[in-house]
Amino acid sequence: MPALEAGLADPATIAMYEPVIGLEVHIQLKTRTKIFSHSTHRFGQSPNSQTDPVVLGLPGALPVLNQEAVSLAIGASLAINCRVNGFSRFARKNYFYPDLPKGYQISQYDQPLAEHGWLDIRWEEGSKRVGITRLHMEEDAGKTVHDGYSDSPRYSYVDLNRAGAPLCEIVSEPDMRSADEAVAYLNELKQVIQFSGASDCDMEKGQLRCDANISVRRLGDPEFGTRSEIKNLNSFRFVKQAIQYEIARQVAVLESGGTVFQETRLFNTARGTTTSMRGKEDSHDYRYFPEPDLPPLVVTADRLASIREELPELPPAMRARFLEQYRISEYDARVLTSSVETARYFEQAAKSAGNSKAAANWVQGELMGALNAAGKNIEESPVSADALGGLVALVEQGTLSGKLAKQVFAKMFATGKSAKEIVKAEGLRQISDAGELDGIIGKILDSSPKQVAQYKGGKKGVLGYFVGQVMRATRGQANPRVANQMLRKALDG
Amino acid sequence: MKITQEEVHRIARLANLRLTAEDTARYARDLEEILDYVDQLGELDTSGVEPMAQVLHEGNAAPLRPDDPGRSFEQATALRCAPLSGAGHFKVPRVIER
Numbered sequence: 001m002p003a004l005e006a007g008l009a010d011p012a013t014i015a016m017y018e019p020v021i022g023l024e025v026h027i028q029l030k031t032r033t034k035i036f037s038h039s040t041h042r043f044g045q046s047p048n049s050q051t052d053p054v055v056l057g058l059p060g061a062l063p064v065l066n067q068e069a070v071s072l073a074i075g076a077s078l079a080i081n082c083r084v085n086g087f088s089r090f091a092r093k094n095y096f097y098p099d100l101p102k103g104y105q106i107s108q109y110d111q112p113l114a115e116h117g118w119l120d121i122r123w124e125e126g127s128k129r130v131g132i133t134r135l136h137m138e139e140d141a142g143k144t145v146h147d148g149y150s151d152s153p154r155y156s157y158v159d160l161n162r163a164g165a166p167l168c169e170i171v172s173e174p175d176m177r178s179a180d181e182a183v184a185y186l187n188e189l190k191q192v193i194q195f196s197g198a199s200d201c202d203m204e205k206g207q208l209r210c211d212a213n214i215s216v217r218r219l220g221d222p223e224f225g226t227r228s229e230i231k232n233l234n235s236f237r238f239v240k241q242a243i244q245y246e247i248a249r250q251v252a253v254l255e256s257g258g259t260v261f262q263e264t265r266l267f268n269t270a271r272g273t274t275t276s277m278r279g280k281e282d283s284h285d286y287r288y289f290p291e292p293d294l295p296p297l298v299v300t301a302d303r304l305a306s307i308r309e310e311l312p313e314l315p316p317a318m319r320a321r322f323l324e325q326y327r328i329s330e331y332d333a334r335v336l337t338s339s340v341e342t343a344r345y346f347e348q349a350a351k352s353a354g355n356s357k358a359a360a361n362w363v364q365g366e367l368m369g370a371l372n373a374a375g376k377n378i379e380e381s382p383v384s385a386d387a388l389g390g391l392v393a394l395v396e397q398g399t400l401s402g403k404l405a406k407q408v409f410a411k412m413f414a415t416g417k418s419a420k421e422i423v424k425a426e427g428l429r430q431i432s433d434a435g436e437l438d439g440i441i442g443k444i445l446d447s448s449p450k451q452v453a454q455y456k457g458g459k460k461g462v463l464g465y466f467v468g469q470v471m472r473a474t475r476g477q478a479n480p481r482v483a484n485q486m487l488r489k490a491l492d493g
Numbered sequence: 494m495k496i497t498q499e500e501v502h503r504i505a506r507l508a509n510l511r512l513t514a515e516d517t518a519r520y521a522r523d524l525e526e527i528l529d530y531v532d533q534l535g536e537l538d539t540s541g542v543e544p545m546a547q548v549l550h551e552g553n554a555a556p557l558r559p560d561d562p563g564r565s566f567e568q569a570t571a572l573r574c575a576p577l578s579g580a581g582h583f584k585v586p587r588v589i590e591r
């Protein structure tokens with residue numbers, strides 16, 4: 001049954017409604033093998049080259065739970081402040097689709113691994129705590145390809161390399177009220193999970209996937225509206241677009257006297273719209289029942305304690321430490337903890353530089369700018385953290401001016417050489433020595449009688465002209481502060 | 494317990510089964526009998542018994558497997574029993590995304 005398509009509401013009308021958003025995020029755990037069997041699940045391998053009897057659902061094959069998957073899922077649970085259940089169960093979710101040869105997905109249902117978590121999020125206009133209902137473990141499905149082959153109009157192509165890859169699904173409470181809040185939640189979630197080591201959360205490799213539940217209600221209405229579920233959101237930009245579109249669509253439906261149906265909708269990335277999947281109503285009856293092939297999962301207090309102890313420092317704690325230890329702004333701390341690698345790089349650079357605030361500026365400014373322009377990650381930076389620290393130290397010691405340092409940095413980035421090597425090879429160093437500058441200043445003043453007269457006549461702004469001349473004569477190497485002082489002394493004295 | 498024809502149809506749809514009118518009537522009777530038997534079991538007083546979902550290692554920790562890769566099937570082996578395959582994939586009658 002097609003939903004009533006009433007177009008999109010305008011911003012003024014949307015403002016009379018409150019969106020209510022909850023997110024379901026699937027994260028692939030960073031194990032070597034699948035959740036219930038021994039084949040690998042590496043990305044980008046030839047199709048159907050990573051299967052085994054359990055993955056193919058061959059008769060008699062039995063699942064055995066991967067210990068590392070459990071450890072990583074527990075780590076992820078702790079990272080999102082969930083209570084880990086000592087006893088949880090696997091269940092069969094039954095549905096027919098060729099991406100799952102068994103005819104069911106092994107998941108968790110009424111007794112998930114972890115519950116009652118939260119994350120503190122911050123976005124441009126505010127901050128809040130978002131509740132997390134649960135984290136449960138499940139197996140991934142295979143990949144179905146619907147086009148690209150000459151017989152695609154008649155056949156779908158199935159690759160089961162991903163089938164059985166370990167996932168954790170993290171379900172939030174319906175606590176978000178805008179697309180921006182949803183994106184802020186995703187960012188925070190991605191960061192803490194990455195830091196916990198449970199997953200790299202690389203969206204391009206499908207390691208983090210998001211479904212959004214969205215409803216709208218009139219401002220002040222205590223009841224939630226009917227929600228739709230948007231699937232296929234594989235980038236943060238799409239999450240934002242899809243939520244904004246869906247809010248405008250639902251408001252328009254309600255304003256035109258229509259009804260929002262509880263349905264699953266697909267986000268069309270090309271058009272930026274959502275469309276109804278028009279699945280049969282009862283296709284949502286998954287007939288869950290306890291998985292008879294797997295015993296319950298028991299997490300002892302000892303096991304939980306040891307995983308908690310081994311958990312690395314997580315972004316909220318690290319941000320607080322950066323504020324305290326390095327005396328940088330909260331904004332800087334957020335940027336510098338955006339990934340494990342960035343944080344590690346910054347800390348090493350700050351150590352080598354001796355000035356953490358300056359190191360923070362260099363990492364966020366020149367380094368990230370150059371990396372972006374070169375399309376590189378911080379792990380691939382041609383300038384190591386120690387090398388950047390060394391450059392900052394040369395500025396701190398007064399060997400290099402800020403301007404020279406930027407030139408040196410560009411050469412470091414291009415060649416991979418250290419700041420000292422480049423300074424030595426190019427004879428680049430800041431001239432702060434009065435004796436050396438004295439002669440140069442004398443010559444400039446001698447050759448500019450007109451400007452000298454202007455200065456002496458009260459036009460003090462001409463000083464800038466002289467500083468510029470000194471910089472030019474020294475190819476930018478003069479210490480501008482020293483040159484400034486000396487010029488003033490020569491002219492005023 | 495009475496099972497209607499509609500209920501049989503719904504269950505058949507979920508199980509991807511196509512039933513004839515004759516099948517439908519027979520399955521309605523079969524399902525009724527099964528549910529009556531379960532009702533009979535329900536007469537037992539189990540108020541003091543812990544619910545048990547399966548008999549394997551009930552109450553004990555699940556045996557866990559170390560995360561060590563074993564041999565995967567070769568692609569050709571994986572596809573050998575498939576009725577249709579091509580370009581290293583299983584081929585199935587076209588399905589609409591859902």
